[in-house]
Amino acid sequence: MPEAFLHKFQDRFVLSPEERAGFLRVFGRERRFEMRQDLVASGSSLSYSNMIVDGLAARYKLLSNGRRQFTAIHVAGDFADLQSFLLHRMEYGVTALTPCTAVTADHEALQRLIEESGNIQRLLWMDTMLEASIHQEWVVSMGRRSAVGRLAHLMCELFMRLKLVRRTDDLSFKLPLTQLELADVLGLSIVHVNRVLSELRRERLLTWTNHVIRIEDWEKLAEVAEFQPDYLSVHIL
């Protein structure tokens, strides 16, 4: 299942068969998490990192009087906490947004793998750079996009990322979040998320029923979002 990770890089990065095998071998036991269960607590130190292979997980930080902000959403093929490998101490928590399964990469094994293959280290480095790109785009969203644009942009992004790892179905994908969680992703209030959603529905850009997002009008949605997929290093669709 960790193959999803490799899908993200498509033809941009090819490993030799041995590297590929070595990479896949680094992943150990599979663990299952309930919705809302934390995979990793903020402040902890770990001897392994988690890669999501199914479901959605998210990083979050808490502020005083209960405010919460998600800083990243992880889909299949994403490392949730590679930070713990390099920086030794997590400064955010990771929680399961949906029932979610992860495989672990033991840090010592990862270390050995990297020493054998600088190529794989480069691949992991590239992955964190891609993450950084996404963070930056979120900064743009929160700073300069309207609530509608922000939501539209997130939906475009998730669609593209899920498509890369083959978790979409035509123009729709599973998104079993609550509106509260979406609010904490977007930096909005739950009530306003509701209204913005209804606006996108009214304009026939997308629907969200039974926990499934269906994009009704990709062109218009991308226009409202001012979505430029370059930052995902993707060149499809």
Added chain:
Amino acid sequence: MPEAFLHKFQDRFVLSPEERAGFLRVFGRERRFEMRQDLVASGSSLSYSNMIVDGLAARYKLLSNGRRQFTAIHVAGDFADLQSFLLHRMEYGVTALTPCTAVTADHEALQRLIEESGNIQRLLWMDTMLEASIHQEWVVSMGRRSAVGRLAHLMCELFMRLKLVRRTDDLSFKLPLTQLELADVLGLSIVHVNRVLSELRRERLLTWTNHVIRIEDWEKLAEVAEFQPDYLSVHIL
């Protein structure tokens, strides 16, 4: 001058004398940029990367009808566009916020260096992870902090980062930006930045005169900002 880069990691990461020498050798000619001159244009491909050695630079993205959002501020010791090394195409612009000098690291030389020393590749990887941490904290700021908290937090962050590379003087540091630029960093309007600044001044938390920020009350400023410096992987002050 690229030594500033190494300061950031303090004792967390030590290179052997040879690695250190090799690392420093990779940097070539020094280039000087005027205020508001672009070091790198969005969309370009480069054969080298820029490390800031003096002044301030910033990444930005533009949206329709003139909106601009800075996604990162770079101080001495920061790579402005390491992205071009791994991803080949810049998806943001980099501009000089102040007169600014940079040294270039040729990609081919960088490549050779990395092949010799996985340790250095690890160091660079760590640097982009640190960047990602900062981006994430910005997301938290923009999503869940008030305008006052946001500005306070930025000042705390800049102070710590500049201190690490020895660009502070007691509790003050040079920050020769305009309020417009600050607005595009914080995702606020210029008018509101002005008001928020005057509030911090009124509360005697900081002053900003002659392009110098002076923190008058670190404790209170950090409290208003809810500043937790862990994300900078710094353990001083």
Added chain:
DNA sequence: CGCGGAATTGATGGCGCTCAAGCCACGTGG
């Protein structure tokens, strides 16, 4: 059927935006 969590809708208020005007410092040229 009844419960509880989530979604929706309405009312109200405030933070932060826009527009507009005025101020100040600085440089330039008559």
Added chain:
DNA sequence: CCACGTGGCTTGAGCGCCATCAATTCCGCG
């Protein structure tokens, strides 16, 4: 020396987006 232009800062008025609070309604599930 003054007139003028320019760029940045400051302040006020008014408004709108989005938050908060409070009801209801919807829906899945025991």
